[in-house]
Amino acid sequence: MSVRCRVPEQLYRRVREDLARSHEFAAERVGFLSARLGNRVGDESLVLFSGYHAVPDDQYIDDPRSGARINATAIREAMQRVLDTGDGLFHVHHHAHAGRPGFGWMDRRETPRIVSSLQVAGPDQAHGMVLLSNDFCIAHIWLPRAQKPVVAQRVTVVGYPLQFFDAEGE
Amino acid sequence: MTNDRFSRQSFLGEGAQEIIENSIIGICGHGGGGSHIVQQLAHVGFQHYRIYDGDIAEDSNLNRLVGATVDDCRRETRKTTIAERTIKDLQPDAKVKVFPCRWQDQPEPLRGCDLIFGCVDGFAERRELEACARRYLLPLVDIGMDVHCVENEPPRMAGQVILSVPGEPCMFCLGFLNEQVLAREGERYGDAGSRPQVVWPNGVLASTAVGIAVDLLTDWTRELRSVVYLEYDGNRNTIKPHVRLQYLPTSPCPHYPANQVGDPAFRTSMAAG
Numbered sequence: 425m426s427v428r429c430r431v432p433e434q435l436y437r438r439v440r441e442d443l444a445r446s447h448e449f450a451a452e453r454v455g456f457l458s459a460r461l462g463n464r465v466g467d468e469s470l471v472l473f474s475g476y477h478a479v480p481d482d483q484y485i486d487d488p489r490s491g492a493r494i495n496a497t498a499i500r501e502a503m504q505r506v507l508d509t510g511d512g513l514f515h516v517h518h519h520a521h522a523g524r525p526g527f528g529w530m531d532r533r534e535t536p537r538i539v540s541s542l543q544v545a546g547p548d549q550a551h552g553m554v555l556l557s558n559d560f561c562i563a564h565i566w567l568p569r570a571q572k573p574v575v576a577q578r579v580t581v582v583g584y585p586l587q588f589f590d591a592e593g594e
Numbered sequence: 595m596t597n598d599r600f601s602r603q604s605f606l607g608e609g610a611q612e613i614i615e616n617s618i619i620g621i622c623g624h625g626g627g628g629s630h631i632v633q634q635l636a637h638v639g640f641q642h643y644r645i646y647d648g649d650i651a652e653d654s655n656l657n658r659l660v661g662a663t664v665d666d667c668r669r670e671t672r673k674t675t676i677a678e679r680t681i682k683d684l685q686p687d688a689k690v691k692v693f694p695c696r697w698q699d700q701p702e703p704l705r706g707c708d709l710i711f712g713c714v715d716g717f718a719e720r721r722e723l724e725a726c727a728r729r730y731l732l733p734l735v736d737i738g739m740d741v742h743c744v745e746n747e748p749p750r751m752a753g754q755v756i757l758s759v760p761g762e763p764c765m766f767c768l769g770f771l772n773e774q775v776l777a778r779e780g781e782r783y784g785d786a787g788s789r790p791q792v793v794w795p796n797g798v799l800a801s802t803a804v805g806i807a808v809d810l811l812t813d814w815t816r817e818l819r820s821v822v823y824l825e826y827d828g829n830r831n832t833i834k835p836h837v838r839l840q841y842l843p844t845s846p847c848p849h850y851p852a853n854q855v856g857d858p859a860f861r862t863s864m865a866a867g
Contacts, residue, residue, distance in 0.1 A: 428706070430731035432761040432852065460856025462730050468706040472731050472855040510859065580708065582731050582760050584820065585813035588613065588708075 426577040429554075429563050431457070431473040433583025440556065442478045443518040450484045452491040452518060456502050458511040461550050461568075471550050471565055471576070473514070477505065490530055492517060499538060503545040512549035513542050514563065518556040524592070525557035527564070536573075539566050554579075561589045600639055610812040611639060617811055618642040620704045620732075622697045622723060623713035624673040625649075626658035626791050627737045630800030631711050632677045633660050636684040638808060643681060643690045644707055646697040647673040658793040698722065705730040709807055712736040713800075715789070717771055717779050724758055724765055728850035729858075734758040735807050736765070737799040739826065741790035751828025753795055754836070755802045756821075757810070763821050766849045769838045770823065795828045802833060 431439075435457075443453045456477045462470030483498035502513050515535050519525045527535070535553045542551040543566065552565040552573060561581070564573035581587035600611050619640055621628050624647040632645065651659060651666040651673060659673070661680040674692035681688050693700050704710065704726070712723045712734050720736060727734040739753030758764055765771040802824060809818045823836040846852070 432731060434761050435852070458853070460859075462856045463702050463705050464857050466702045468702065470705060470730060470856070474853045474855045580731075582733060584759065584818050585810050586708065586733065588616070590616070 425467050425469065425567075425574065427469045427471060427550075427565050427567070427574050429459075429471040429473065429565070429576045429579045430582055431561075431579070433581050433587075435473060435476055436561075436581045436583070439476050439516060440518070442476065443516070443556065447481060447484060447492075449486045450492045452520075454479055454492045454494060454515060454517045456505070457514040457516050457554060458505070458509065459514055459550060459552075460511060464568075469550070469567065471512070471514075471552075471563070474511070476516075477502075477513075490534075499541055502538070503541055506542055506545035506549065506551075510546065510549065512546060512551045514552045514554045514565075515539070516554040516556065520558065522558045522560075524560050525555045525562060527553070527555055531555070539573075543569070562591070603638070606808065606812045606814045610814060613811050614639050614808070615641045617708045618644065618706060619807075620644045620646075620697075620707035620710040621677070621713065622646045622704070622710065623715070624659075624677045625655070625713060625715075626793065626796040627739075627800050627803075628711065628713035629658075629660035629662070629673075629677065629680070630797050631713065631737075631804055633680050633684075634800065634804040636681045636688070638804070639685070641685060641688045643677075643688060644693065644703045645674050645677045645690065646693045646695065646700075646704070647677070648695045649673050651676060654788070658791055658796055660793075697726075701726060705732070707732060709810065710734045711803060711807070714738075717775050720765060721771055721776065724771075725850070727758065728760050728764065729855055731760045731855060733760070733810060735803045735810075737796075737803045739791070739795045739799060739828070741792075741828075743790075748829070749790070751792075751795055751826075753799050753826035753828065755799055755806065755824040755826070755833070757806050757823075759821065760850070761852065762847065763842050764847050764849050767843055767847050768821070768823050768836070795826060798833060799826055 457473045458475035459471050459473050479498050483495050485493040485495050487493040539551045548568045554563045561579045563576040566573050575591050577591050579589040650670045651662045653667050661676045672694045674694045678690045697704050736756045742750045809815050825836045826833045
């Protein structure tokens with residue numbers, strides 16, 4: 425089973441612009457990408473990103489131990505969005521360096537909890553987490569009803585030119 | 595591929611050959627245009643192909659079907675088999691998946707491609723292919739040509755190359771597709787007769803399309819930053835940006851909204867308890 429992600433360039437730019445905004449106290453911003461599945465049947469699934477939802481300033485919690493921490497309202501609104509739209513949601517944030525980024529220990533501990541909540545609201549959708557660096561993008565995907573994530577084999581930014589971000593070893 | 599086979603195209607940039615070799619290319623239609631494209635892609639070094647065509651080689655194809663032989667017609671060889679042979683002769687290790695059917699009959703592998711070449715007949719099929727490409731966020735390079743015969747005038751040979759990228763103007767936005775041409779085509783359905791086709795305009799259009807695709811993948815020109823709509827005039831031997839590009843709508847494409855992606859789904863609301 426391989427999973428590939430695609431994001432339109434305009435949307436990709438919008439995400440980057442939003443995440444680059446400073447916050448009163450949070451060291452970084454987070455957001456959510458809406459996604460739909462393609463090729464649901466078969467061994468080449470596609471995750472197709474279709475929208476972006478910034479987390480409002482007042483839904484951040486001041487926590488010096490984390491880069492960004494969001495409150496229950498932000499999670500609840502994300503779950504409601506899944507219920508309302510039937511879309512999957514991907515938590516997205518940015519690490520300010522060049523090259524392939526890696527999820528930190530806090531990302532690995534906390535984000536799956538958010539994904540679990542999203543899976544409750546939309547068990548038949550793919551959810552997950554996306555991480556940007558200054559020039560790269562990776563994604564971990566929980567396919568419908570999956571307990572564990574798979575790494576996106578390729579993330580494609582669809583625009584002029586096409587940008588490809590391949591998983592390590594690809 | 596680590597020999598100097600591609601040294602003459604190293605100007606495409608560091609990493610370009612790796613991008614080319616890792617990209618999955620879909621080709622819908624292995625006729626006059628598609629066969630040129632397949633041959634060129636193999637020369638450039640592409641390694642992953644998914645090729646659709648339900649037809650077999652016939653004598654009437656030999657005036658333009660690159661790679662087809664008299665023997666192929668005698669043996670009723672599938673066009674997809676000819677495509678695979680053309681590629682393998684140049685790239686023996688290439689992964690070639692062939693589908694001797696309409697792409698609509700087995701669309702899943704096509705959706706998994708990184709880029710599609712549309713070498714299909716008619717407006718309706720172009721509409722279907724672009725709708726698929728938009729829904730699965732795939733760039734589509736469309737080529738086509740036709741010869742129009744009007745009484746007492748020399749035949750007019752015309753064609754187009756269009757690069758359709760999700761989020762950007764589509765073939766409807768460009769005015770290439772519209773309800774009138776689709777309706778006219780529908781009225782002629784079953785009465786098409788044999789459509790004039792020759793090898794040289796297909797070569798021009800296919801070469802241009804491959805150039806656009808390589809640029810889209812490698813960004814070697816650093817100039818391809820917007821929609822491509824080129825018109826070919828086979829009588830004057832010119833290819834140039836279509837005049838309609840000057841009048842592109844500034845609003846987002848209304849024909850394929852951003853949220854209309856992925857497998858179509860239908861949900862019912864849960865009954866209140």
